[in-house]
Amino acid sequence: MIEFLIEAVIKSAIIVLVLLTSFAYITWLERKVLARMQARIGPNRAAPFGLLLPLADGIKLIFKEDTTPLEADKFVYLLAPILAAVPAFIIFAVIPIGDTITLFGRTITLYLTDLNVGLLFIFSITSIGVYGIALAGWSSSNKYALLGGLRATAQMISYELPFSLSVVGVLMMVGSFSLVDIVKAQNSIWFVILQPVAFVIFMICAAAEVNRSPFDLPEAEQELTAGYHTEYSGMKFALFYAAEYIKIVAMSALAVVLFFGGWQGPPIPLIGSIPIIWFVIKVFIFLFAFIWVRATLPRFRYDQLMSLGWKVLLPLALANVVITAIAIVLRDLR
Amino acid sequence: MSMSKRPEKAKPVLAAERAAAEVAAARTGAVRTGAGQGVTLMPDPLDEDLMVLNMGPQHPSTHGVLRLLLELEGETVRTVKPDVGYLHTGIEKTSEYKTFTQDIVMYDRLDYLAPMSNNLVYCLAVEKLMEVDVPPRAQYLRVLLVELTRLASHLVWLGTHALDLAAMSVFLYCFREREIILDIFEMVSGARMMSSYFRIGGLHDDVPAHFNEAVQNILNIMPARIDEYEGLLTKNPIFQERTQGVGVISPQQAIAWGVTGPSLRGSGFNWDLRKAQPYSSYQDFQFDVPLGSHGDVYDRYLVRIEEMRQSVKIVQQALDRMPDGPVITSNRKVSPPPRHELADSMESLIHHFKLWTEGFKAPEGEIYMGIESPRGEVGVYLQGNGTAKPGRVHFRAPSFANLQAMPGMCKGAMVADLVAIIGSIDIVLGDVDR
Numbered sequence: 029m030i031e032f033l034i035e036a037v038i039k040s041a042i043i044v045l046v047l048l049t050s051f052a053y054i055t056w057l058e059r060k061v062l063a064r065m066q067a068r069i070g071p072n073r074a075a076p077f078g079l080l081l082p083l084a085d086g087i088k089l090i091f092k093e094d095t096t097p098l099e100a101d102k103f104v105y106l107l108a109p110i111l112a113a114v115p116a117f118i119i120f121a122v123i124p125i126g127d128t129i130t131l132f133g134r135t136i137t138l139y140l141t142d143l144n145v146g147l148l149f150i151f152s153i154t155s156i157g158v159y160g161i162a163l164a165g166w167s168s169s170n171k172y173a174l175l176g177g178l179r180a181t182a183q184m185i186s187y188e189l190p191f192s193l194s195v196v197g198v199l200m201m202v203g204s205f206s207l208v209d210i211v212k213a214q215n216s217i218w219f220v221i222l223q224p225v226a227f228v229i230f231m232i233c234a235a236a237e238v239n240r241s242p243f244d245l246p247e248a249e250q251e252l253t254a255g256y257h258t259e260y261s262g263m264k265f266a267l268f269y270a271a272e273y274i275k276i277v278a279m280s281a282l283a284v285v286l287f288f289g290g291w292q293g294p295p296i297p298l299i300g301s302i303p304i305i306w307f308v309i310k311v312f313i314f315l316f317a318f319i320w321v322r323a324t325l326p327r328f329r330y331d332q333l334m335s336l337g338w339k340v341l342l343p344l345a346l347a348n349v350v351i352t353a354i355a356i357v358l359r360d361l362r
Numbered sequence: 363m364s365m366s367k368r369p370e371k372a373k374p375v376l377a378a379e380r381a382a383a384e385v386a387a388a389r390t391g392a393v394r395t396g397a398g399q400g401v402t403l404m405p406d407p408l409d410e411d412l413m414v415l416n417m418g419p420q421h422p423s424t425h426g427v428l429r430l431l432l433e434l435e436g437e438t439v440r441t442v443k444p445d446v447g448y449l450h451t452g453i454e455k456t457s458e459y460k461t462f463t464q465d466i467v468m469y470d471r472l473d474y475l476a477p478m479s480n481n482l483v484y485c486l487a488v489e490k491l492m493e494v495d496v497p498p499r500a501q502y503l504r505v506l507l508v509e510l511t512r513l514a515s516h517l518v519w520l521g522t523h524a525l526d527l528a529a530m531s532v533f534l535y536c537f538r539e540r541e542i543i544l545d546i547f548e549m550v551s552g553a554r555m556m557s558s559y560f561r562i563g564g565l566h567d568d569v570p571a572h573f574n575e576a577v578q579n580i581l582n583i584m585p586a587r588i589d590e591y592e593g594l595l596t597k598n599p600i601f602q603e604r605t606q607g608v609g610v611i612s613p614q615q616a617i618a619w620g621v622t623g624p625s626l627r628g629s630g631f632n633w634d635l636r637k638a639q640p641y642s643s644y645q646d647f648q649f650d651v652p653l654g655s656h657g658d659v660y661d662r663y664l665v666r667i668e669e670m671r672q673s674v675k676i677v678q679q680a681l682d683r684m685p686d687g688p689v690i691t692s693n694r695k696v697s698p699p700p701r702h703e704l705a706d707s708m709e710s711l712i713h714h715f716k717l718w719t720e721g722f723k724a725p726e727g728e729i730y731m732g733i734e735s736p737r738g739e740v741g742v743y744l745q746g747n748g749t750a751k752p753g754r755v756h757f758r759a760p761s762f763a764n765l766q767a768m769p770g771m772c773k774g775a776m777v778a779d780l781v782a783i784i785g786s787i788d789i790v791l792g793d794v795d796r
Binding site: 062065066067068171172175178179241242244245248249250251252253322323324325326327328329330331332 | 413415421422423436437524525526527528529530531534535538594595598600601603604776777778779780781
């Protein structure tokens, strides 16, 4: 029991530390990649290639004055960034980054827990994050922030349904909510090949989930100055930022687990087969794709996002579920 | 009894009381302008669905210091009231205290994205008033530079318009090309933006040695780069959804509001001063005037994109058929004697001195001159009063007229459409406020 606890605590600590570091360096990666795509140089002052820029950013944000608007709802104002950031971390409790490794004679699983309702858990947790954004917009006592919060709410209602439905096909084929089972079921063939429509719907909704371009309506800087976090500064602002980027990692990881065979992959020449290397590579490809999309696409309008969610994605996702069901029945008949 | 019947004296309103009243008004939702220009919105206090939003003057997408008072129902815009005047410079009035030549410098600062166009219209106006002829080389060089200005200005428009719709890469690509054009301006005038290169009667000086190569360079790369911008936007379904059917204005409405330029042609009305009233030898050039048909943001976008291609064509023609000869009129009434004469001729020296210290006297009279700037018809109304300074200068600014039509375009729009519409009418606040 004690051993289990110690192992869980160590794993949790590692997850949080790795996530915080990766958050910092994904901001660096985004700036660098965006800059390259836009004929710019990007960060290049703090250390070679601007590698210390995330550190400088962190120091700046910590020492920045933390202001609260006079007419803000103080408690909710404080609560909102926490509500936004914490769920982003919790998602990783059930995401398997590898199978098992043997360290110091112990067999260690490369995931915190293999919950038998893992996927349901993720969907419920990510929905909480939206409260952070909506409440931030509401409590700031700022009209732009309010509009941003309202947009976040409308956005969540529009994409949550197709988002959940898009993975139902995968679930039906695996017969389990456990993410470890889902990965193991892709031993021979990745689900992206069997469920391409589901994958496309999933990625569109994932972008909406993390408020990324082209669905970055709640913080549309061209319309709402900074949207829901207009009034936030210092570490509270950093928490929103962290929430966004960690959710990007989470959604990338989820896409890898659900559709791209998770940690599985052939041994790499020269390096050999390091347990998590494939997982990391695949996640990075998705991170890059998120950045690429941001450099390319304009933003949807509020009503267009809703009509896309309800009139296009939802029927498509439903049709996908039905077709998958028929295919499974036909397969079992044979 | 009689005391009470006396009319009560009006109480002097104290500044503090007025401030308190303003605070109270602000609490109840009434918004006043700081400058007291009287642009207010008083929403029905019983209507809980309406929200008054003060967009600007400090806002990332109002292209300067435009202030919009919005009455919102959710995200739907009920009314829009533009409030201008935050960038008032008093340039028109200042013009009356400077000589005709000195005035040129100020007009770069009006429409700061198209300084050459402003210079040109003013120089043409003074030349019309003074009845001065401009040598052909100067006319061709003016056309060439003004069309490059149109290119540079449209690049800023395209970049910011795309950025307003969050297509951020286009913005940086556009500025990359604009930089090359500004280098050409620096080459001829020494300044990247505030060039002040045109003089009354011609140009300040002939173009430098490698001018032709530099212009040919931008002409060679530009068509492919325009394809690149179009590749990111024109067929992009999100961009089409954001712009098609948004901010529609009919040709009748556009004319009624005095809309000119690409914003008018986007509605399908063929009116381009380069064709309608050719100036500076525009009649020598072959080019098409692109027209839209729907009058929405998307058509205005297509019109401007095509105008950029046509500008490339015009510049190429100007470059190929550039005549030789002087670049400033030999009419010594407005142009100084050439430098080499000053060494031998006392009269030339005196004339030169008098021109730069006193300027030249314009006859009494008034004229209007309009040209096609990147934003529309920029016009100068000029009054000569027999002195070396203009009696009155008034600019007919295209941005101002086009901005007036904006509230009409915003009927039933959403907040996100507003920024698309502002971008599509391509205003420059320096031009609006003057």
